Amino acid sequence: xxxxxxxxxxxxxxxxxxxxxxxxxxxxxxxxxxxxxxxxxxxxxxxxxxxxxxxxxxxxxxxxxxxxxxxxxxxxxxxxxxxxxxxxxxxxxxxxxxxxxxxxxxxxxxxxxxxxxxxxxxxxxxxxxxxxxxxxxxxxxxxxxxxxxxxxxxxxxxxxxxxxxxxxxxxxxxxxxxxxxxxxxxxxxxxxxxxxxxxxxxxxxxxxxxxxxxxxxxxxxxxxxxxxxxxxxxxxxxxxxxxxxxxxxxxxxxxxxxxxxxxxxxxxxxxxxxxxxxxxxxxxxxxxxxxxxxxxxxxxxxxxxxxxxxxxxxxxxxxxxxxxxxxxxxxxxxxxxxxxxxxxxxxxxxxxxxxxxxxxxxxxxxxxxxxxxxxxxxxxxxxxxxxxxxxxxxxxxxxxxxxxxxxxxxxxxxxxxxxxxxxxxxxxxxxxxxxxxxxxxxxxxxxxxxxxxxxxxxxxxxxxxxxxxxxxxxxxxxxxxxxxxxxxxxxxxxxxxxxxxxxxxxxxxxxxxxxxxxxxxxxxxxxxxxxxxxxxxxxxxxxxxxxxxxxx
Amino acid sequence: xxxxxxxxxxxxxxxxxxxxxxxxxxxxxxxxxxxxxxxxxxxxxxxxxxxxxxxxxxxxxxxxxxxxxxxxxxxxxxxxxxxxxxxxxxxxxxxxxxxxxxxxxxxxxxxxxxxxxxxxxxxxxxxxxxxxxxxxxxxxxxxxxxxxxxxxxxxxxxxxxxxxxxxxxxxxxxxxxxxxxxxxxxxxxxxxxxxxxxxxx
Numbered sequence: 001x002x003x004x005x006x007x008x009x010x011x012x013x014x015x016x017x018x019x020x021x022x023x024x025x026x027x028x029x030x031x032x033x034x035x036x037x038x039x040x041x042x043x044x045x046x047x048x049x050x051x052x053x054x055x056x057x058x059x060x061x062x063x064x065x066x067x068x069x070x071x072x073x074x075x076x077x078x079x080x081x082x083x084x085x086x087x088x089x090x091x092x093x094x095x096x097x098x099x100x101x102x103x104x105x106x107x108x109x110x111x112x113x114x115x116x117x118x119x120x121x122x123x124x125x126x127x128x129x130x131x132x133x134x135x136x137x138x139x140x141x142x143x144x145x146x147x148x149x150x151x152x153x154x155x156x157x158x159x160x161x162x163x164x165x166x167x168x169x170x171x172x173x174x175x176x177x178x179x180x181x182x183x184x185x186x187x188x189x190x191x192x193x194x195x196x197x198x199x200x201x202x203x204x205x206x207x208x209x210x211x212x213x214x215x216x217x218x219x220x221x222x223x224x225x226x227x228x229x230x231x232x233x234x235x236x237x238x239x240x241x242x243x244x245x246x247x248x249x250x251x252x253x254x255x256x257x258x259x260x261x262x263x264x265x266x267x268x269x270x271x272x273x274x275x276x277x278x279x280x281x282x283x284x285x286x287x288x289x290x291x292x293x294x295x296x297x298x299x300x301x302x303x304x305x306x307x308x309x310x311x312x313x314x315x316x317x318x319x320x321x322x323x324x325x326x327x328x329x330x331x332x333x334x335x336x337x338x339x340x341x342x343x344x345x346x347x348x349x350x351x352x353x354x355x356x357x358x359x360x361x362x363x364x365x366x367x368x369x370x371x372x373x374x375x376x377x378x379x380x381x382x383x384x385x386x387x388x389x390x391x392x393x394x395x396x397x398x399x400x401x402x403x404x405x406x407x408x409x410x411x412x413x414x415x416x417x418x419x420x421x422x423x424x425x426x427x428x429x430x431x432x433x434x435x436x437x438x439x440x441x442x443x444x445x446x447x448x449x450x451x452x453x454x455x456x457x458x459x460x461x462x463x464x465x466x467x468x469x470x471x472x473x474x475x476x477x478x479x480x481x482x483x484x485x486x487x488x489x490x491x492x493x494x495x496x497x498x499x500x501x502x503x504x505x506x507x508x509x510x511x512x513x514x515x516x517x518x519x520x521x522x523x524x525x526x527x528x529x530x531x532x533x534x535x536x537x538x539x540x541x542x543x544x545x546x547x548x549x550x551x552x
Numbered sequence: 553x554x555x556x557x558x559x560x561x562x563x564x565x566x567x568x569x570x571x572x573x574x575x576x577x578x579x580x581x582x583x584x585x586x587x588x589x590x591x592x593x594x595x596x597x598x599x600x601x602x603x604x605x606x607x608x609x610x611x612x613x614x615x616x617x618x619x620x621x622x623x624x625x626x627x628x629x630x631x632x633x634x635x636x637x638x639x640x641x642x643x644x645x646x647x648x649x650x651x652x653x654x655x656x657x658x659x660x661x662x663x664x665x666x667x668x669x670x671x672x673x674x675x676x677x678x679x680x681x682x683x684x685x686x687x688x689x690x691x692x693x694x695x696x697x698x699x700x701x702x703x704x705x706x707x708x709x710x711x712x713x714x715x716x717x718x719x720x721x722x723x724x725x726x727x728x729x730x731x732x733x734x735x736x737x738x739x740x741x742x743x744x745x746x747x748x749x750x751x752x753x
Contacts, residue, residue, distance in 0.1 A: 045708075059721055060704060063729070067700045073688040078737050079592075224671030247600065247670035278748045375667060 022054075109478060116490055118148075118503060127157045127529045130503065141497060145538050147524050148505040152440045153323055153406045154529040155396050156356030164395055168388040175386030180207070181373065184384030192394045196361050199397045200322075200330055200347070201340045204369035207390070209382045211350035211360030215242035215317060217378035218346065218362055219286070221371065223248045227282040230264060230312065232256065233516055236292035239317055240515050243286065252516070255294070258302045261285075265310040283312045289321030289332040289347075293507060293518060295435025295443035297325070300336045304343045313345040323354025324414075324440050329400055329407040335438070341365065351385075354440075357393040359385040406528040413526040413535055414440045420539040427543060430550040434521070443507065445521035446485065450550065454488075457481035463517040470515065477511040485520045492522060492542070492549045500541030590675055590738040600672035601684070607664035607673070608681035612691045620698050624650055643706035644716045651699055651728045658695070659731045679731070680738055687734050699728035 033039040086094070118132040125143065133140040155161065168188070178184040189207055196205035208214045219242040223229065231243055233252035243250045251268065253261040272281075285307055287298050300316075307314045318331045326334025331347070333340040340347065340363065347363040362372060372379050400407065418437040421427065421444060430450055435443040452458055462482050469477045489506050496502045507521045524542055526535055593601065610616050627649050631642040663674040664681070673681055683689040703724040710716040730736060741747070 056707075056717060060707065063700050063703065063725070066729070067697050070688070070696055071693050075683075075686050075688045077686050078734065220670060221667075224667065224669075225674055226671055245670075247596070247672075 105476070107476065109483070112487065112490070116494070118497075127154050128527060128534065132503065141501065144497065144501045144503045145530075145534060146503050147526065147538055147542075148503045149525055149527060150320070150353045150441070151356045152354045152410055152525065152527050153329070153356060153396070153400075154527050155399055155406055156392050157529075161392055161395055165388040165392045168391040172387035174388070175384065177383050179381055180379055180384045184209075186387055186390075188387050188390045188394065189384060192390045192397075193361070195394050195397050196349075196363065199401060200349075200363050201333075202347070202363040203341060203365045204363075206362045206364075206369045206372045206376075206379060207385060208360045208362065208378055209385050210378065211319060211348075211352050212238050213378045213382070214348050214350075214360045214362060215239050216245050217242075217376045218348065218372060219243065219284070219315070220245045220247070221376040222368075223282055223284070227284075228268065229284045229286055230261065230268070231286040232288065232291075232298070234291055234294055235286060235288055235516065236317065236319075237509065237513050238319075239286060239288070241513075244515070248281075248284075255291075256296060256298050258299055258306070261303075262306055265306060265312070269310055283310075284315050285312045286315045287317070289316050289318035290325065290436070290439055292320055293443075293509070293521070295320075295439040295441050297321070297332065297335070297436045297438065300332050300338060300343060304338070307345075314343070315346040315348070316344045317348045319348065319350040319353055319360070320439075320441070322349045323400070323407070324410065325438055327407070328404045329354065351389070351393045355393055355396050357396065358389040359393075410440050410526065410528045411438065413528070413530060413532065414438060414442075416532060417442050417524065417526050417535055417539055420536065421543070424543060427546060431546060440526055442524040442526075443521050444524075445519055446488075446550070451485065455481045455485050457485070459517060459519050462519065466511065466514065466518075475512060479511065482511070482520060488549060489520055489522050492545045495545040495549060496542050500538075500545065502538045502541050504542060586742050588740050588742070590680070590740060593672075597672045600670045603668045605664065605669065605673060605681055605684075606666055608678055608683075611678075611682045611695075612689075617691075617694050620695075624698075624702060640710040640713055640716055643709045644720055647699075647702055647706040647720050648723055650702060651723045654695075654699070655727045655731065676738075685737075687737065692732070696729060696732045699724050 030043070033043055115135040118134050119137075121131045121133055121140075128146055129143050130146045131140070131142040132144060151157070156165075172186060172188070176183040176186070180189070185207075193205045193207050196207075197203060208217070215238045219229075219239075223246040225247045227246070227248035229243060229246060229248045229250045231239070231250055231252055232255055234255040235243075251264055253264050285303060287303065290297055298316075303314060306312070316332060321335075322331040323329040325332050328334065330340070331349070333343055336343075345364060346368065348360065349363060350360040351357040352359060362369070374380060415437050418433065418435070418439075421431075421433050421442060428447075430447060431444045432447050433442060433444045435441060446454075448458060462479060465479050465481075466477065469479075486506060493504055493506060496504055504522060504524045507523050509518055511518075524539070530538075624646060627646045628642065631637055631645045632639075634642075637645070658679040659677050662677050663671070676685075679695075682691055703720055707717055707720050710720065
């Protein structure tokens with residue numbers, strides 16, 4: 001029996017056959033190697049590194065071979081299946097079978113909405129009166145009382161404000177059409193940001209070009225997967241989009257139910273303590289100052305208490321409450337006599353509603369604002385406001401600071417409007433008012449009892465149907481009961497317009513964009529320029545229209 | 553019926569069941585399973601990954617490849633300068649440092665330092681992020697061949713020493729080559745008390 005080479009430890013037995021065959025292989029490999037030019041150097045390297053240790057060389061060889069195998073593999077995705085191989089005939093057959101859908105579908109069922117959309121025409125005699133046409137000019141109405149406008153304070157329609165806007169256009173043009181950081185911001189923009197921050201009492205404000213997309217831009221700028229958002233389950237569609245884009249885990253609490261909120265926060269805290277995550281998630285409570293779909297006001301002091309207790313940040317969408325709530329129109333914080341910078345962390349506001357200009361803004365502390373300037377998509381990528389919208393808003397703020405008569409007048413009108421509807425016992429079997437008395441929009445909808453009697457639906461059944469469609473990923477959502485209810489409400493709007501020359505509006509929403517419960521309702525808006533008598537008679541005419549249509 | 557509020561999942565929770573709790577762990581996991589795979593991306597995650605991933609895109613560049621060689625040379629120079637270090641040990645230390653450093657960079661740290669993807673990469677290591685997860689790409693071939701080549705060079709210069717050889721070999725295979733194999737792609741090994749739970753739930 002041949003002894004193995006001495007370098008091998010004798011404790012490891014090596015079979016004779018292996019030694020012999022490897023010796024043969026090695027011998028012939030050597031002969032072959034000498035035939036290739038330059039192989040001498042490779043052989044000398046291998047001999048040197050071999051160091052008479054075959055195990056070592058074996059390990060090295062194994063690594064080298066694996067490296068070579070890896071090098072020659074073709075790129076592919078893990079677990080990727082090769083596409084099925086189809087013959088040309090099969091491909092042809094598949095193409096013949098395919099019938100493309102039309103790119104734009106005409107939906108006859110929904111056409112009545114377009115036909116009932118009013119189009120305002122030119123100047124009218126008074127700021128509260130409008131001339132309008134509908135159905136592509138087939139119907140026209142003049143001198144109609146506008147109870148559908150959300151420009152509640154009507155300050156910016158004063159001649160002196162209009163003149164100021166014109167002057168700004170002469171001086172600044174109509175804007176750079178660029179994003180804020182790309183020539184979009186002019187001196188007036190910074191000035192308005194300072195004015196907004198001073199007026200609402202925060203460290204800083206950030207100006208946006210469009211109010212609807214603010215929420216969808218600000219919330220995702222601060223959140224990502226793994227963060228936690230607790231939101232009211234009746235927030236508007238802008239916030240719904242924002243919550244979806246936030247990619248965070250979203251929990252909903254029952255509308256304005258602070259007990260439910262606290263219980264939910266408690267549960268979440270318990271769970272977080274059990275989980276022991278490597279790092280803390282960001283946590284937000286999201287709600288509205290004055291709900292767009294219902295018109296009621298959340299309990300801010302309680303919210304602030306809860307957010308402090310459970311260490312959340314509070315985001316309030318004040319699109320409809322700034323300029324309306326509070327003695328000077330400073331929004332929900334002033335309404336509850338709280339300091340904004342100490343209670344609300346992020347405020348979303350609009351210049352396009354009560355302030356009567358265009359665009360929107362976010363109020364908050366310095367760090368939060370600076371982050372938005374580079375991290376918030378709508379700020380960094382959308383065109384900034386034109387200068388005239390900015391100067392108009394600045395002047396309106398100045399005006400509000402010195403003279404809160406418009407806000408006070410608006411408040412008294414709102415209360416009168418609500419009183420007229422709530423006190424009317426004749427209406428109560430048919431409609432219910434959901435908005436708070438402070439809201440300058442009166443929200444009313446059919447009572448649950450009436451709805452289930454006439455349309456055989458309830459709020460819950462509508463939402464269930466909607467979520468079922470959502471789960472099936474249907475792009476066109478159509479719910480018969482909801483549609484019939486909307487048509488009834490539209491009849492009230494039509495009657496008020498045709499017979500009493502009062503323009504009110506349905507609360508318009510697009511079913512396919514709604515992910516939360518939504519109920520058809522009507523909105524009656526008052527504005528500071530209306531007289532009490534005007535509003536009183538408008539309310540009476542709307543009431544008579546409601547009674548006429550609901551008791552059909 | 554308890555009057556506790558029901559936990560409702562987000563519209564983006566990926567679940568069609570409105571009353572389901574949010575998905576807890578994105579990793580597929582049985583009870584007490586130590587080895588698991590990261591779940592394939594949902595449509596929403598794939599959508600968020602469409603934004604350029606600046607954390608991983610530079611790995612493809614030739615300059616980034618050259619830097620590997622430069623770093624190895626600098627490491628070798630540094631260890632040569634240390635007093636009392638023989639050439640054998642200097643090569644071994646170079647190999648060790650490179651292999652462990654690249655492990656931390658490519659296989660230990662998860663997610664991206666940037667905020668553009670809404671956290672869609674937060675469960676993936678850098679190795680899993682590069683080339684959008686495609687295997688056998690040129691960058692991956694380069695990155696797996698560098699530690700192999702470095703091992704061959706360093707073991708060549710450590711000559712006879714069986715201990716240094718074993719150290720170099722086990723480090724290279726276990727720390728540099730095995731984590732890069734297609735078999736271990738998106739594989740997670742949970743060691744109780746040592747590995748931390750995933751951040752994204």
